[in-house]
Amino acid sequence: MSEITASHRLVGDSPATSLPLLRRLSTLQPVRFLVIGGSIAILLALIAYPLALLAGYSFVDAHGNVTFDTFEKAFARRGMWQATVNSGWLVLFVTVGACALGVPLAWIVARTDAPGKALVTLSAGISFVIPTFISVISWIFLAAPNSGYLNRLAVEYLGFSTAPLNIMSFGGLVFIEIVGVYPLVFFAVSAALHNIDASHEQAARVLGASRLRTTLTVTLPLVRPAILSAVILVMLDALSSFGAPAAIGTMANFSVITTKIYDLLKFPPQFNYAAAVAMPILIVTALSLLIQKYAIRTENFRTLTGKASADQITTLGRWRWLAGGFCLLVAFGTAVLPVGALVLLSLLSSFGAPISLDNLVTKHYGLIFDEDFVARASIIHSMLLALATATVCATLGLVLGWVVERFRFFGREVISFLVMIAYGFPSIAYAVGILMGYVDLFYGTLTLILIAYAGKLLPIAFVLVRNGIQQLSTDLEEAARISGAGWLRSIRDVTFPLVRGAVGIAWVLMFSLSLRELSMSAILAQSDTQVMPTVVLQFIEDGAVELAAALAVIIVAVSLTMLGLIRLFTRKKTAVVS
Amino acid sequence: MSLPSPAPRFAPPSPQTADRPRLELRNLRKRLGDTAAVNGIDLKVAPGESVVLLGPSGCGKTTTLRMIAGFLQPDGGEIHLDGVVASTAAFALPPEKRQLGMVFQSYAVWPHRTVAENVGYGLEVAGKKKKEIEAGVAEVLDLVQLSALAKRYPAELSGGQQQRVALARALATKPSLLLLDEPLSNLDASLREEMRFELRALQKNIGLTTLYVTHDQDEALVLADRIVVMNKGRIEQVGTPEEVYRTPASRFVGSFIGIANLIEGEVDAVDRGAGKVRIALDGGDRLWSRAPARWLADAAPGSRATVLLRPEDLRLEQPQTPDQERGIEASFLAESFLGNRYELKFRAGTTPLRVQTRRRGTFVDGRARLWVRPGSAWVVA
Incomplete structure (x- = not known):
């Protein structure tokens, strides 16, 4: 565990002073000091420094005085108030919608005999993988006011007099966001429902409670923490979402806070206003995380195990087919249709052309890979960044996870706190902080983007690897130490081989997530450092949706392939020793 | 387990350190x-x-x-x-x-290394040559009778075998x-x-x-x-x-190790030469008991004392030369059969007493007199 060498107390009139100097020096462990110190320094540079700058800029005016003027001026700008209100409505609608979709689906999948349950899980996974700025492309294809293929179908064959769907509206944005985030609710709640030990419910049934009463008084309270956590995640996601609002907002002519920040950073960049506008997002985020920490963690005392037993499965009878139909509809509407539309659009000769075999071409892909076109460079940039980010995050996650789990010293809690702040931090605001902190050093380089990716994604790697280390008994490392291995050697020979699975999963996940990152890239990428998502967004804004679709297909395909790799890592059993 | 000759193979004490505590x-x-x-x-x-x-x-x-x-x-x-x-x-x-060598409660046998790799780790870290490591591993594995399992992974071993691996690993570096x-x-x-x-x-x-x-x-x-x-x-x-x-x-200490019957009483006579005191028990009867020297030094008639009596030292029959006068009067409460013995529960006044005997007791009106094996009583405070 924690053998504290206390080298700072070597001087003194204790018995140790009589020890030979050489022997005392042997207790210093320079390698460990260097590795841990270096990692903490990187952590501070990645997260603490930009966040401090962000707070500083919004409270300090040009002359270095503390002031609230910046806020007043920032929010007095034209349209800013409307954007804030829009953000509020967006969060509200998306949260309600995601719960309305996610909770019943989770119940159907975890607790009923409805057909098509596996389909729902798969499609929730797919819509989770597809970023919203990509689903925008699919839905433009399907539901653009006049040219959307669903609208044309409705008008031409179903007898509608006008187009029934309009994705280029606030309602369309809400829909796309709901489809993007409902998996969070779905996965959290269905996992919780799966994990409730049947005996809890059986105990209530034995005491005479009906099935409904048991559900209301036992089951629901048990999954409440899961629902609350998911709600908070959904709210934060909706509040800080940038991709879909940017793509749709441009066309439908409305703004939310995040798109306003983006506008403020266009030439000439107004850092202090951008920082001030980011503050409401920050405050809501901090509040939510506090609520989560204190209101939910205290309730989350139950360690639940087991799988749903036959007793917990509700037989739906005639309703079974209705529930099955609902599952099918969700799978079709959130996964099959958008993915199909995306692939189709990327192959269609031009948006609006009739769908026929003659009109399917590969010229958009040809253009994507054309040497003289911006898209090809962006693919290379994205791949390089994803490789670098995954490697940096997995390494840092391993060292920091170890430090927090195994090393007792003042401030180890500060490490996990800092890391988790970065997790809750809205990407767009974080990017502003990075821009302010490192623009002089790394302007227009991929390094700038790498710093942002690494800082923002580190929390996920940290949590994954830390969980892996948590499952390793400290005895395993101590056994190596007592056998004569030094710190670094015990990590190399024992810890690392045993958490390799978790590190591998973290690496793959980081890779996929960096590939699809848009909000930070949009702010940080310059003309020489475009990445795939920014190019996709540019294509959408320019109306080149076929090209956007082709590039998006590449992103989705690579992401899904990489995530498939996770199965490789998980299949090799990571050793868990209690 | 057949053990090799008791040759001092492990860290033979050199003359300078022989008398030094490890x-x-x-x-x-x-x-x-x-x-x-x-x-x-x-x-x-x-x-x-x-x-x-x-x-x-x-x-x-x-x-x-x-x-x-x-x-x-x-x-x-x-x-x-x-x-x-x-x-x-x-x-x-x-x-x-x-x-040092250490064997952990959880064994801490590394799941990603074979038995031989686990056991040889200490030697490997010490920079020993491959030959030496192999010889050392073979030696300790032989000692804990695991030679046949050297190439196995810990997950394939039983708890007892993993325990032996952990022991062998700790012994390998001598x-x-x-x-x-x-x-x-x-x-x-x-x-x-x-x-x-x-x-x-x-x-x-x-x-x-x-x-x-x-x-x-x-x-x-x-x-x-x-x-x-x-x-x-x-x-x-x-x-x-x-x-x-x-x-x-x-x-x-008396209660933590073994079962302790603790009876209270008052010192009645002190025989420092024999290291004994006679105690007038609160429930009647007087009993000679041995006592620690330091306690004995301060003991005087009238001071309180607690006597420890082990269940196997209490009898239902009067010994030939009892340390007592008339036996401890007790009422019978319960009996359990434990295979090789009976365990009887009594109460003397308010003090519960447990007695182990080879045969069942018979009691008139549920009363009995308990006798202490001579020389077995001990004052704990």
Whole structure:
């Protein structure tokens, strides 16, 4: 565990002073000091420094005085108030919608005999993988006011007099966001429902409670923490979402806070206003995380195990087919249709052309890979960044996870706190902080983007690897130490081989997530450092949706392939020793 | 288990160090949170000796062991290994430089390494040649009878076999001191009993110096040359198993090891020459009892005393030369059959008494007179 060498107390009139100097020096462990110190320094540079700058800029005016003027001026700008209100409505609608979709689906999948349950899980996974700025492309294809293929179908064959769907509206944005985030609710709640030990419910049934009463008084309270956590995640996601609002907002002519920040950073960049506008997002985020920490963690005392037993499965009878139909509809509407539309659009000769075999071409892909076109460079940039980010995050996650789990010293809690702040931090605001902190050093380089990716994604790697280390008994490392291995050697020979699975999963996940990152890239990428998502967004804004679709297909395909790799890592059993 | 000849293969004591204790603790202290987990401990372990730290959970025995291993640093006091300072409040030699062996409660056998790789790790780290490592591994695996399983992975082994791997790994580097932290507590009852005797035989045969932590009194009695009974961060008593069982230094020691009947009374006569006192028991009868010398020095007629009587030392028949006058009057409460004996429950006044006998008792009106085996009564305070 924690053998504290206390080298700072070597001087003194204790018995140790009589020890030979050489022997005392042997207790210093320079390698460990260097590795841990270096990692903490990187952590501070990645997260603490930009966040401090962000707070500083919004409270300090040009002359270095503390002031609230910046806020007043920032929010007095034209349209800013409307954007804030829009953000509020967006969060509200998306949260309600995601719960309305996610909770019943989770119940159907975890607790009923409805057909098509596996389909729902798969499609929730797919819509989770597809970023919203990509689903925008699919839905433009399907539901653009006049040219959307669903609208044309409705008008031409179903007898509608006008187009029934309009994705280029606030309602369309809400829909796309709901489809993007409902998996969070779905996965959290269905996992919780799966994990409730049947005996809890059986105990209530034995005491005479009906099935409904048991559900209301036992089951629901048990999954409440899961629902609350998911709600908070959904709210934060909706509040800080940038991709879909940017793509749709441009066309439908409305703004939310995040798109306003983006506008403020266009030439000439107004850092202090951008920082001030980011503050409401920050405050809501901090509040939510506090609520989560204190209101939910205290309730989350139950360690639940087991799988749903036959007793917990509700037989739906005639309703079974209705529930099955609902599952099918969700799978079709959130996964099959958008993915199909995306692939189709990327192959269609031009948006609006009739769908026929003659009109399917590969010229958009040809253009994507054309040497003289911006898209090809962006693919290379994205791949390089994803490789670098995954490697940096997995390494840092391993060292920091170890430090927090195994090393007792003042401030180890500060490490996990800092890391988790970065997790809750809205990407767009974080990017502003990075821009302010490192623009002089790394302007227009991929390094700038790498710093942002690494800082923002580190929390996920940290949590994954830390969980892996948590499952390793400290005895395993101590056994190596007592056998004569030094710190670094015990990590190399024992810890690392045993958490390799978790590190591998973290690496793959980081890779996929960096590939699809848009909000930070949009702010940080310059003309020489475009990445795939920014190019996709540019294509959408320019109306080149076929090209956007082709590039998006590449992103989705690579992401899904990489995530498939996770199965490789998980299949090799990571050793868990209690 | 067939053991090799008792040649001193493990760290033969050189002339200079032969008389030096392998381990010495001086006024060792450690706070964990708000409690003084270890609160001033002095102990010496001689070469070849097997010392057991025994006590209830939370008594500080594991904390002490972890300080000796170097995983925790003391707040005060000193730890000396082979006469050299290893830990003080200001200095701590890292665990890897202490040349110890340790067997963990969880075994801590590395799941990603084969049995041979586990066992050979210490030699590998020490930079030994491949040949030497192979020879060393073969030697200890032979010792713990696992030679046939050298190429297996731990997941393929039973709990008892993993335990042996852990032991072999700790022995492979020929440590000057072997630390064992409740190594048998995860084994099932019969295997645990078997392993106790094997460990004891191994320790004796290869002249190993061991410090063993357990909360299991039977384990301690089998394994120890000396038992160190700990309670609340302090040492209550250090002694041979017989001393600790028959002449406990305190009520705590008496009750923690074995079953204790504790009867209250008042000193009636003192015979310092024979080291005895006569006690007028509160429930009637007078009883001669041995007593610790230090207590005896202050004892005078009229002072209170508590006498420890072991269940196997209480009889239903009057012995030929009793230490008592008329037997302890007791009422019979219950009887249980335990296979090789009966356990009877009585009450003398308000004091519950447990008695072990070979045959069932017969009682008139549920009353009985209990007799103490002569010379077995002992004053605990």
